Amino acid sequence: MMLNFETLKSSLVMYGLDAMYAILLLIFGWWLAEAAQRFVFRLLTVTHQVDPLVTAFVASLARYAILAVIGIAVLQLFGIQTASLVTVLGAASLAIGLALQGTLSNLAAGVMLLVFRPFRIGHDVEVGGKAGEVRSLSLFMTELKAPDNTQILLPNASVWGQPIINRSAYPATGELKVSFPVPAGPAADAIAQCVLQDLRENPNLQSQPTVHVSRVIDITNADRPVVELTVTARVKPSEVGAVKQQVLDRIGALVARSPRQGPPDRAREGGSEDVRR
Template identity: 45%
Template structure:
């Protein structure tokens, strides 16, 4: 039965409620789109500033979005006759219950603020947080989003991120690449060292300062271990590692340097 078909006394009673419900729905829709629009606008403006990095832009945009949604929620309540002062009084009386129910969420918000203040990582950096590794894709009021090298999404609550050990592999522009090559006891260690140095210096990604370092670092059960320390740009770390392993192996083969490996010998019966 439509509003027009109702008796006058029912229409008069429910008419304002229906009107307020429609108004509230319109306000919710407008508030939702406005929150998204302002959040996107703030993110673009902040990120475009040369002295502000993307991490702060995302965080501020998240705060703006939730503030607009909060204002929208209060406006909707006022349409149904619930004054803002009454709402504050109710929330004040229920603070303990809300705090207990949302302590995890409130902890995540507080942790998010701390992450922005101390900034142990930024967007785009590769990090390890409590044993979970990935590139930081997002940091907002509640969560930190990581993407693994094989493109798997990881959502981590800010409270857990703030309470864990953070290893930031991208914090500095340069990194030290450590390698170990084992050679046979019968081979010339000085010659092997020279071959490794020549391979390293031939690669433009290896920094000359600090200069490449190669030393005998261990006398193992079946090999003489040569430790290698090379400095490079952080972005070149993995490709340089793979290249050095391949090129040093090729250089050893060409110059008669043997890399020991386990052999299985059959015993005559």
């Protein structure tokens, strides 16, 4: 069988040009998609009336829509009829659906998160064992910023399918209040001063801390009276738990070094926090 080099040459030239056009079209389409995403993001941001979460989602949607159009154009450039392609995809819909189940579920979950909006940009959330500040929501991924400044990318399906703890949903007062019993007299004054000094050195404090006697627990024994001290302060809402734990640890160490007087020592917030002696 003899090869027709002229036909082969013309075919290579034709398909080579098509391939070159396809590459140029893909490059232009990628640039156009990025430019459209930036344009939509800026347009929605300028209005100051659209939620930042919706802005990021719509901008991402515009980018993927242009990429889809460019992909169809590239297929048509190689002579692949999109109508035939749709027919083939329809016949293999079950297999494709199973193959893209994870991707489609992420897309559907992203739409649900956008519609119901359990969180917004800047909210402090915890989902799927991961905690951080919400930075963005795209078609397939949710981005969090961890407290140690690391990036956390979660598939939307795992975010929508897990309990979401939103610490920024309600206005937080950042109020710290811890009560604990101590021996009355010099021991109580020493513990109060140490706790106050530690709190004043904490950078998360937003107001001057106070320690006062909230109630008298036991005065039946004149030699060992016991009173209850209450520590109050205002801290950053996101740091209440950490600061409270530091205060409880410090109280436990101070009470352990004080003379063993009165009933067993305990520290509580509303009657539920214990510090072992």
